[in-house]
Amino acid sequence: MVSQKRAIAPSRRKIRLRRVLVVPFVLQIVAAVGWVGYLSYRNGQKTVNDLASQLQHSISARVYDRAQNYIETPPLVNQINHDAVPLGLLDFDDLERSRPYLWKQLLRFSAIGHAGIANEKGQYLRMGWVNRQVGGEQPQLAEQLIPGGGDLLYYNLDGDGNPTPGTLQINASQPYYDAEGQLIGVLTCQMGLDQIRGFLQTLSIGKSGQIFIIEPDGKLIASSVKNQALSLGKGQDQKRIKAQDDSNPLMSKSVVYLLDRFQRLDNIKETVQLNLNLNGQRQFLQVSPLTDKYGLNWLIVVVVPESDFMSQIYANTRNTILLCIATLIASIGLGFLSANKITRRILQIAKASEKIAGGALNQNINHSRIFEFETLANSFNSMARQLKESFETLEYKVTERTSELATANQEIAELNKRLKAENRRMSSELVMLRQMQQLILPKPAELAAIQDLDIAGFMEPADEVGGDYYDVLFNDGVVTLCIGDVTGHGLESGILMVMTQSVVRTLHEMRESDPVRFLDTLNRTIYQNIQRMNSDKNLTLAILNYADGKISISGQHEEIIVVRKSGKIERIDTMNLGFPIGLDEDISALIGHILVELEPGDGVVLYTDGIPEARNIHKKFYGLERLCEVVSQNRHLSAEQIKQAAIDDLREFIGEQKVFDDITLLVLKQQGNIVHNLSGTSALTA
Numbered sequence: 001m002v003s004q005k006r007a008i009a010p011s012r013r014k015i016r017l018r019r020v021l022v023v024p025f026v027l028q029i030v031a032a033v034g035w036v037g038y039l040s041y042r043n044g045q046k047t048v049n050d051l052a053s054q055l056q057h058s059i060s061a062r063v064y065d066r067a068q069n070y071i072e073t074p075p076l077v078n079q080i081n082h083d084a085v086p087l088g089l090l091d092f093d094d095l096e097r098s099r100p101y102l103w104k105q106l107l108r109f110s111a112i113g114h115a116g117i118a119n120e121k122g123q124y125l126r127m128g129w130v131n132r133q134v135g136g137e138q139p140q141l142a143e144q145l146i147p148g149g150g151d152l153l154y155y156n157l158d159g160d161g162n163p164t165p166g167t168l169q170i171n172a173s174q175p176y177y178d179a180e181g182q183l184i185g186v187l188t189c190q191m192g193l194d195q196i197r198g199f200l201q202t203l204s205i206g207k208s209g210q211i212f213i214i215e216p217d218g219k220l221i222a223s224s225v226k227n228q229a230l231s232l233g234k235g236q237d238q239k240r241i242k243a244q245d246d247s248n249p250l251m252s253k254s255v256v257y258l259l260d261r262f263q264r265l266d267n268i269k270e271t272v273q274l275n276l277n278l279n280g281q282r283q284f285l286q287v288s289p290l291t292d293k294y295g296l297n298w299l300i301v302v303v304v305p306e307s308d309f310m311s312q313i314y315a316n317t318r319n320t321i322l323l324c325i326a327t328l329i330a331s332i333g334l335g336f337l338s339a340n341k342i343t344r345r346i347l348q349i350a351k352a353s354e355k356i357a358g359g360a361l362n363q364n365i366n367h368s369r370i371f372e373f374e375t376l377a378n379s380f381n382s383m384a385r386q387l388k389e390s391f392e393t394l395e396y397k398v399t400e401r402t403s404e405l406a407t408a409n410q411e412i413a414e415l416n417k418r419l420k421a422e423n424r425r426m427s428s429e430l431v432m433l434r435q436m437q438q439l440i441l442p443k444p445a446e447l448a449a450i451q452d453l454d455i456a457g458f459m460e461p462a463d464e465v466g467g468d469y470y471d472v473l474f475n476d477g478v479v480t481l482c483i484g485d486v487t488g489h490g491l492e493s494g495i496l497m498v499m500t501q502s503v504v505r506t507l508h509e510m511r512e513s514d515p516v517r518f519l520d521t522l523n524r525t526i527y528q529n530i531q532r533m534n535s536d537k538n539l540t541l542a543i544l545n546y547a548d549g550k551i552s553i554s555g556q557h558e559e560i561i562v563v564r565k566s567g568k569i570e571r572i573d574t575m576n577l578g579f580p581i582g583l584d585e586d587i588s589a590l591i592g593h594i595l596v597e598l599e600p601g602d603g604v605v606l607y608t609d610g611i612p613e614a615r616n617i618h619k620k621f622y623g624l625e626r627l628c629e630v631v632s633q634n635r636h637l638s639a640e641q642i643k644q645a646a647i648d649d650l651r652e653f654i655g656e657q658k659v660f661d662d663i664t665l666l667v668l669k670q671q672g673n674i675v676h677n678l679s680g681t682s683a684l685t686a
Contacts, residue, residue: 006063007416018224022604026035026331026332026335027275028329028330029327029328029331030324034324036320039186047222049284052109052621053284053286054271055205055206057271059203059205059211059302060211060286060288060300060302062203063200063203063211063213063300063302064288064290064300065198066196066199067196067213067290067298068290068292069111069301070111070170070191070195070196071170071292071296072292073109073111073112073189073193074112074170074171074172074189074190074191075172075174075189075294077105077109077112077172077174077189078172078174078187078188078189079174080105081105081115081117081174081187081189082174082176084101084182084588085176085414089101090117090187092117092119092120092184092185093119094633095117095118095119095124095125096125098117098125099127101126102115102116102117102125102127103127106127106128109193112128112189112190112191112193113169113190113191113192113195114126114127114128114129114189114190115127115128115187115188115189115190116128116187116188116189116190116434117185117186117187117188117295118185118186118188119184119185119186120183120184121187126188128181128190128302130471137319139204144331151208155461156645158504161506163266169190169191169192169193170189170190170191170193171189171190172188172189172191173186173187173188174186174187174188175187178336179296189262193221193222193230196213196221196222196451197211197222197223197224197228200212200213200222200224201224201225201226203224205224205302205304206304206305206309206494207305207308207349208250208305208308208309209226209302209303209304209305209308210223210225210248210250210251210302210303211223211224211300211301211302211303212224212225212228212243212251212301213290213298213299213300213301214243214255214265214298214299214301215297215298215299216264216265216297216299217242217265218242218243218244218245218255218259218265219240219241219242219243220240220241220243220246221542223248223251225248225251228248229241233375242255243255243301244259245255248306249278250278250283250303251301251303253276253278254276254283254285254301254303257274257276257285257299258274258285258287258301260320261274261591262387265299266297268278268287268289268299271286271287271288271289271405272286273285273286274286274287274289276303278305279592280678281305281306281307282305282306282307283304283306284303284304284305285301285302285303285304285307285399286301287299287300287302288300288302288622307558315653316397317513347480348365349365349376349377349380352364352365352380352384352563353380356384357385357566358462359437362384362680364381364384365377365380365381396562440459440471440498440501441470441471442455442457442471442472442473446472446474447472449471449474450479451671451673452479452549452670453479453546453638453668453670453671453673454548454638454640454668454669455472455481455639455666455667455668456638456639456642456643456644456666456667456668456671457470457472457664457666458643458647458663458664458665458666459644459662459663459664459665460659460662460663461489461662462489462610462659462660462662462663462665465537466489466493466494466497466661466662467486467487467488467489467490467493467494467496467497468484468485468486468497468608468610468663468664469482469483469484469485469497469500469501469539469541469664470482470483470484470606470664470666471487471501471504471505472666473504473505473508474521475508475509475511476511477547477548478513478545478546478547479546479547480504480508480543480544480545480546481543481544481545481606481668482501482504482541482543482544483541483542483545483557483606483607483608483622483664483665483666484497484500484539484540484541484542484557484581484608485540485557485558485608485609485610485662485664486500486537486538486539487536487537487538488537488541489662492533492535492537493537495533496526496530496535496537496539496582497539498528499525499526499529500522500526500539500541500581502523503522503525504522504543507521513545515543515545515552515554515555515591515593516554516588516591517541518543518554519541519554519555519581519587520586520587520588520591522581523579523581523582523584523585523586523587524585524586526539526581526582526583527581527582527583530582530589537582538580538581538582538583539580539581539582540555540556540557540558540580540581541556541557541578541581542554542555542556542558542560542574542577542606543555543556543580544560544604544606546668549596549597549598549599549670550595550596550597550598551596551597551598551604552593552594552595553572553574553577553593553594553596554577554578554591554592554594555574555577555591556574556575556577556591557574557578557606558578558579558607558608558609558612559571559572559573559606559623559624560572560574560594560601560604560605560606561604561606561607561627561628561631562598562604563603563604563605563628563631563632563635564599564601564602564604564635565599565600565601565602565635567632567635568632569628569632571624571628571629572594572596576592577591577592577593577594578590578591578592579591598670599670600670601635601636601669601670602670603631603635603639603642603667603668603669603670604667604669605627605631605646605666605667606663606665606666606667607627607664607665607666608661608662608664609661610659610661610663610664611627611646611663611665612665613661614650614653614654614659614663615654615657616653616654616655616657617655617656617657622650622653622654626653627646630645630646630649631646631667633645634646637666638669639667639669640667640669642669643665643667646665646667647663647665650663
């Protein structure tokens with residue numbers, strides 16, 4: 001045995017197993033860790049949003065409750081004092097008696113700055129202090145600058161006695177009338193808005209968040225920012241500060257954003273949460289209305305920068321990225337170690353396989369502790385032993401198989417010769433049968449001998465031997481025209497067609513003119529032959545007898561087309577004029593016939609189903625209507641020209657599509673004047 005060694009070298013385009021093992025492993029880890037990191041960041045961000053929303057709601061609710069408490073206290077105190085007058089606790093005629101009561105009331109209600117009482121005489125008594133919540137007692141200046149009346153203006157005084165910017169106050173007044181409706185006096189109670197500002201400054205809103213209260217026109221009521229001015233100027237020139245014009249960017253930008261979004265601040269009727277972008281930083285913004293039954297209408301605005309909460313999230317994200325990098329490095333290292341351990345064993349098997357391919361069959365793979373490698377090594381060693389045994393007996397088997405192959409080739413050659421001879425014989429028989437079919441068709445001279453009719457016929461089988469049949473017979477003034485279609489194609493169909501022609505010819509020579517006896521005798525003869533042949537073939541057949549301008553039609557076949565010289569088309573259904581030939585032994589009860597009169601120039605067209613059922617490459621049928629249209633358009637031409645026009649139109653329609661059925665067409669046309677035969681031999685049975 002001559003062995004030929006073959007080098008097995010890895011191609012540069014191939015991928016190393018180490019890379020196949022490591023790269024997907026690393027990619028999976030990177031994808032998993034990255035996805036977990038992303039989800040962690042997104043979940044953290046969502047948690048921050050929820051936390052900021054909860055914080056804003058909580059702070060707004062606390063501010064709302066505290067401010068509502070401050071706002072509702074002065075009217076409540078006035079109502080209590082109103083109820084105290086009838087009890088004698090307060091006396092408009094002796095205001096000095098009211099001082100202890102008012103002082104205890106101030107101690108009871110921590111939300112008010114002072115409470116007072118005045119009578120119609122112009123006397124006024126007030127007990128209280130300024131900035132009660134934020135600085136204890138503080139001196140205060142009251143002045144009236146408009147002579148003869150005007151508002152009484154209040155100013156706090158600094159250490160040098162100079163007035164400081166005034167504080168905002170809510171003063172509640174309630175008149176008191178006697179039983180006759182006469183004004184007795186007025187009860188007053190005041191709350192300084194510095195108390196609300198002091199409360200706001202005690203709230204912690206993240207690291208740099210702010211909360212402020214504004215009126216619908218934007219004027220600032222209170223703010224959590226320390227030393228936040230609420231007004232500018234002094235005396236009558238003093239003006240309230242609008243939040244949108246303040247130097248505090250977080251406050252002013254928030255109000256400007258609200259004005260851009262809602263057009264007017266008094267359009268905010270319920271709590272809304274928004275996101276504001278300030279210098280590239282996202283701000284959580286919440287606005288809540290604060291109203292009461294006395295017509296108060298304020299807005300509580302809470303602004304919290306997202307960065308106050310996201311710093312820890314960013315730190316966690318950095319830690320996650322560092323952990324991902326560390327995990328990636330460790331994974332790559334472990335991947336390379338694992339890949340080297342796996343590929344080392346596989347390379348050992350690959351080298352042993354390469355040596356076997358080169359002809360060195362004495363190869364053996366060492367055992368391994370890994371189950372899969374152990375199984376692979378055992379399989380490889382077993383394969384190597386089997387290959388060695390196979391190669392040792394290969395030459396003998398090759399010689400034996402070569403001898404068997406030579407014997408088989410000789411037998412195949414002899415079989416091919418017999419098959420070729422059989423094919424030639426079958427081809428000769430089919431050619432002979434086709435020639436026989438063509439020979440028994442009516443000759444042009446026979447058709448020309450018929451004086452009253454102009455007749456033209458055409459038949460083209462789809463295979464070597466077709467199943468279509470037509471014939472024209474003339475005897476004693478009677479012209480018999482036949483057209484039929486045998487089921488299927490091939491030898492049996494061709495033989496049945498020839499038998500049908502022979503029987504029709506015989507009956508015509510016997511002068512059988514009765515259509516019932518004609519078709520019944522034909523059917524019995526064909527039926528018996530079909531039974532003898534043990535065949536399942538049958539055929540449709542129409543018989544037309546013409547004499548003296550009249551045609552008798554019998555037998556079941558396709559529709560008969562009658563074209564009048566005017567171009568009118570008449571279609572005669574033959575379904576009830578007979579029964580398929582050879583399908584049943586007795587069909588006499590099913591045979592009928594009709595009589596059609598022809599005028600000079602009228603014509604009749606007979607065809608098989610291969611024409612209307614022909615299809616083009618688009619699977620569209622030619623159809624009987626198109627055939628009728630072609631015949632009608634060419635009715636003035638001769639029978640041969642009408643036939644040729646129909647065949648040409650059919651071929652143009654079919655194009656390159658294969659023809660799957662036989663095509664047969666028979667055209668006859670009534671000529672000139674008819675010379676009636678008075679001998680009676682050409683009479684048609686009606």
